[in-house]
Amino acid sequence: MKYYVIAGEASGDLHGSNLLKALKKEDHTAHFRIWGGDLMEAAGGELVKHYRDLAFMGFVEVVSNIRTILGNIKFCKEDILAYQPDALVLIDYPGFNLRIAKWAKQQGIKVYYYISPQIWAWNSKRVHGIKANVDQMFVILPFEKPFYDKYNYEVDFVGHPLLDVVENRAVNTGFRQNNGLDDRPIISLLPGSRRQEIAKMLSEMLMVVPHFPNHQFVLAGAPSIPLDYYQSILNQYPAAKEVKVIQNKTYDLLEESSAALVTSGTATLETALFGVPEVVCYKGNPISYQIAKRLVNIQYISLVNLILDRPLVKELIQNELNTSNLVKELKLLLDENHQKIIQEGYQELRSKLGNSGASQRTAQLMVKYLRL
Numbered sequence: 271m272k273y274y275v276i277a278g279e280a281s282g283d284l285h286g287s288n289l290l291k292a293l294k295k296e297d298h299t300a301h302f303r304i305w306g307g308d309l310m311e312a313a314g315g316e317l318v319k320h321y322r323d324l325a326f327m328g329f330v331e332v333v334s335n336i337r338t339i340l341g342n343i344k345f346c347k348e349d350i351l352a353y354q355p356d357a358l359v360l361i362d363y364p365g366f367n368l369r370i371a372k373w374a375k376q377q378g379i380k381v382y383y384y385i386s387p388q389i390w391a392w393n394s395k396r397v398h399g400i401k402a403n404v405d406q407m408f409v410i411l412p413f414e415k416p417f418y419d420k421y422n423y424e425v426d427f428v429g430h431p432l433l434d435v436v437e438n439r440a441v442n443t444g445f446r447q448n449n450g451l452d453d454r455p456i457i458s459l460l461p462g463s464r465r466q467e468i469a470k471m472l473s474e475m476l477m478v479v480p481h482f483p484n485h486q487f488v489l490a491g492a493p494s495i496p497l498d499y500y501q502s503i504l505n506q507y508p509a510a511k512e513v514k515v516i517q518n519k520t521y522d523l524l525e526e527s528s529a530a531l532v533t534s535g536t537a538t539l540e541t542a543l544f545g546v547p548e549v550v551c552y553k554g555n556p557i558s559y560q561i562a563k564r565l566v567n568i569q570y571i572s573l574v575n576l577i578l579d580r581p582l583v584k585e586l587i588q589n590e591l592n593t594s595n596l597v598k599e600l601k602l603l604l605d606e607n608h609q610k611i612i613q614e615g616y617q618e619l620r621s622k623l624g625n626s627g628a629s630q631r632t633a634q635l636m637v638k639y640l641r642l
Contacts (some may be wrong), residue, residue, distance in 0.1 A: 304316060487514075530546050
């Protein structure tokens, strides 16, 4: 069967790549045409558009790039029609994917959605559009199925795919030596995967470096961002001259880290699954932030706190994200007693996420539904 798969971010590329591998096990005739990234392409997808050309954050940014976005939507529709897939598989990325879902349903194309849009966070009215346009939703967070149940929409809870990624990875025993790192404890900086957010977050994170001379700071570089982009930001901060940038090895880095400063997103959950105490950071365009603040109906921005339904990890948002608060919270993370509290919370988090095998369960269900 033919699958047209759309992921618009780094996390979607990761989970999409594992889904493609799982689908190939369930459907030996599977062929994939994809919007995604290097990982999905390596898993056997025929790459149409890379996610680095699709990521626009915030209301202001979307409006200023509206012509590009509309052009991408038009091209996507034409490409889907030319490909004639047996199923359209949408992975998160709701601003784009929900529009494609509505159009595809009108064309009589089977629509599957893997990793639900966060409609429980804001604009929950979109659930009616999802019910009308998505044939089957596969959710990965434990509270999402009860949310959809309230709207009489039956979805499949498949567990979180990050459990598989973390559990099945090979440990890199020579990581420090191979990357020129010494024996000092490591504090990881995870500023995000989009240039826009990296510029904002990294500038804030680098200000704490002089306050921790007994630690080494290592920046987790996203595979889609060139090294010279990071370097252009680091060069603006004299204290950051010793900060190392290590690209495409985030999990190896987290395995060795004592603490981390992490931009809000999937990385907050990844960091927790590696047992690394973290401070969650977010600062956006002021106008976009004020609009979002009035629309969201959730207490927390990090997946860790959302899943636990309590503030286990500290979230520093907008004006609270400053050097003084970052230094204070990072010092607390390095305290042994506080670390015990964090680790107990992380154990609770893992138990709530369900069993491993999310990608395979999702693939099995998709193929089953297609064959009905």
